[in-house]
Amino acid sequence: MERGVPAIDIQDFPGQYQKLREACEVWGCFRIVNHKVPLELMSEMKAVVRSLLDLPFEIKKRNTDVIAGSGYMAPSEKNPLYEALGLYDMGSPQAVQAFCSQLDASPHQREVIENYAQGIHELVMDIAAKMAESMGLDSESFMEWPCQFRINKYNFTPETVGSSGVQIHTDSGFLTILQDDENVGGLEVMDSSGSFIPVDPWTGTFLVNLGDMATVWSNGRWCNVRHRVQCKEATIRVSIATFLLGPKEEVVEAPQKFVDSEKPRLFAPITYEDYRKLRFSTKLQAGEALALVHATS
Ligand SMILES: O=C(O)CCC(=O)C(=O)O
Ligand SMILES: [Fe+2]
Numbered sequence: 556m557e558r559g560v561p562a563i564d565i566q567d568f569p570g571q572y573q574k575l576r577e578a579c580e581v582w583g584c585f586r587i588v589n590h591k592v593p594l595e596l597m598s599e600m601k602a603v604v605r606s607l608l609d610l611p612f613e614i615k616k617r618n619t620d621v622i623a624g625s626g627y628m629a630p631s632e633k634n635p636l637y638e639a640l641g642l643y644d645m646g647s648p649q650a651v652q653a654f655c656s657q658l659d660a661s662p663h664q665r666e667v668i669e670n671y672a673q674g675i676h677e678l679v680m681d682i683a684a685k686m687a688e689s690m691g692l693d694s695e696s697f698m699e700w701p702c703q704f705r706i707n708k709y710n711f712t713p714e715t716v717g718s719s720g721v722q723i724h725t726d727s728g729f730l731t732i733l734q735d736d737e738n739v740g741g742l743e744v745m746d747s748s749g750s751f752i753p754v755d756p757w758t759g760t761f762l763v764n765l766g767d768m769a770t771v772w773s774n775g776r777w778c779n780v781r782h783r784v785q786c787k788e789a790t791i792r793v794s795i796a797t798f799l800l801g802p803k804e805e806v807v808e809a810p811q812k813f814v815d816s817e818k819p820r821l822f823a824p825i826t827y828e829d830y831r832k833l834r835f836s837t838k839l840q841a842g843e844a845l846a847l848v849h850a851t852s
Contacts, residue, residue, distance in 0.1 A: 560744065560754055560762070562586040565678075568685060576689040583765040583778030584744050586757060587682065587732075592674040594759050597734060600671040603664045605793050607640060608708040610658060615640060617657045621650075622828075623835055625703055636710050636720050636786060645672050645704040645797060654704075675797050676702060679732055682763060683799060686730070690773070692810060700729065702799050709741070709784065709792040720784035720792070725842040726766035727834050728800035728827065729807075733762040739792040745781040754782075767834075767842055768801045768827060774809035775821045779842045801827025820850045 561578040563571050566589045578585040608615075612629070620626040621643035628639045642654040651672050655665045680697055687695035709720045720741055735742055737758040743751040744764075754762060770779045784792070801807050806824035814820045825833075825848050834844045 559752060560584055560586055562588050562760070564589045565681065565685075572685075572689045575685060579686060579689070579765060579769070579773070579777040581747055581778065582744070583769070583780030584782075585763050587678070587761045587763055588759075590678055590761065592671075592678060592761075596667070596670055596674060597759065598737075599667045600795060601734070601737070601793060603660075603667045604706040604795055605708075605791075606664070607658050607660070608638065608706060608793065614658060618642075618654065619657075622703075623831065630710070634719070634721055636715055636718070637707065637784075638710070639705050639707045641703060641705040643701070643703050645702040646676050647701075671795075672704065675732055678761070679730070679797060679799050682732070683730060686769075686777075690776075690813070692812060695810075697729070697799060700799055700802050702797055703728070705796045705798070707794045707796065709739075709786070711739075711741075711786045711789055711792060713789040715786045716789055718786050720786050722840070723781055723783040724840040725779040725781055726764050726798060727768070727831055728766045728798040729768040729772065730799050731764040731766060732797045732799075733764065734795040735762055736792045736794055739788055739790055741785045741787045741792060742794075743783055743785060747778075751783070766798070767830065767845055768807050770842070770845060771807050771822045771825065771830075771848065772809055774813035774818055776813065779845075781841055801830070803827075822848045823850045 560582060563575050563585045565587050615627045618627040618640045625641045625643040630638050642650060644650040651669060655668060679702060683697040737756050740753060740756055742754040744754055746752050764780050765777050767779045769777045806826050808824035837844055
């Protein structure tokens with residue numbers, strides 16, 4: 556048996572369905588290898604993201620929220636080493652342009668961001684469809700579900716080694732594609748025994764995390780992986796996250812195929828927006844808010 560986070564070769568389907576299914580059930584996360592996003596685009600994007608995050612505070616704060624928590628997040632009491640810029644609805648060219656304009660992005664930076672957004676959007680859709688197929692559902696489309704995009708910077712210094720970069724949490728949406736820092740570690744995922752496992756950097760790959768909506772949609776079969784970032788080294792760490800959230804208006808509920816007398820419906824149907832509000836208002840950030848969505852019958 557493979558130790559640590561499983562790796563899925565995205566070009567090897569149907570061969571990898573069983574492994575993908577187990578990764579979703581046991582880990583709630585996996586590495587994607589052999590994808591079609593060019594390595595050069597990944598490193599150009601990393602450089603663009605770094606320069607945007609290095610902009611003065613006065614400019615970064617122009618990146619305002621579209622939905623709660625989607626814009627600039629300054630270092631806070633809870634996560635003092637962490638800051639992020641964000642964009643709601645990465646699949647919308649207008650939203651991408653608006654984000655670039657807020658931050659005075661150069662023509663080159665815009666081009667890199669547009670190409671990356673397009674490549675990642677295709678990859679997100681491909682992975683979500685393959686996850687559904689791994690459960691025997693072959694006509695699911697996630698095309699209409701919006702994506703939130705977030706670029707993260709960790710201001711690690713010699714004094715902060717050993718402290719927290721980002722607190723333990725689950726992602727609230729369906730799935731996240733993460734381009735983690737290819738040099739600086741610190742990301743840890745919780746395994747099925749409750750221990751934190753370091754996710755070591757692996758150039759040219761992406762990490763996929765399943766979020767709370769994946770647990771709702773799969774009627775509890777898939778794991779919403781708990782994760783955190785720890786400061787291990789005195790150097791800046793940068794990561795790029797794309798969150799496939801949930802449908803804009805319709806409720807998320809498990810397909811009938813996942814519900815039977817042995818596995819009755821666990822969650823009441825809920826819109827992603829209502830679930831996000833519930834997480835914000837209860838401040839339950841590590842998946843505990845799912846307990847408040849339990850089906851009544
Ligand atoms: O920076 C990382 O590697 C993880 C970031 C993360 O968990 C998030 O943005 O939700
Ligand atoms: Fe996360």
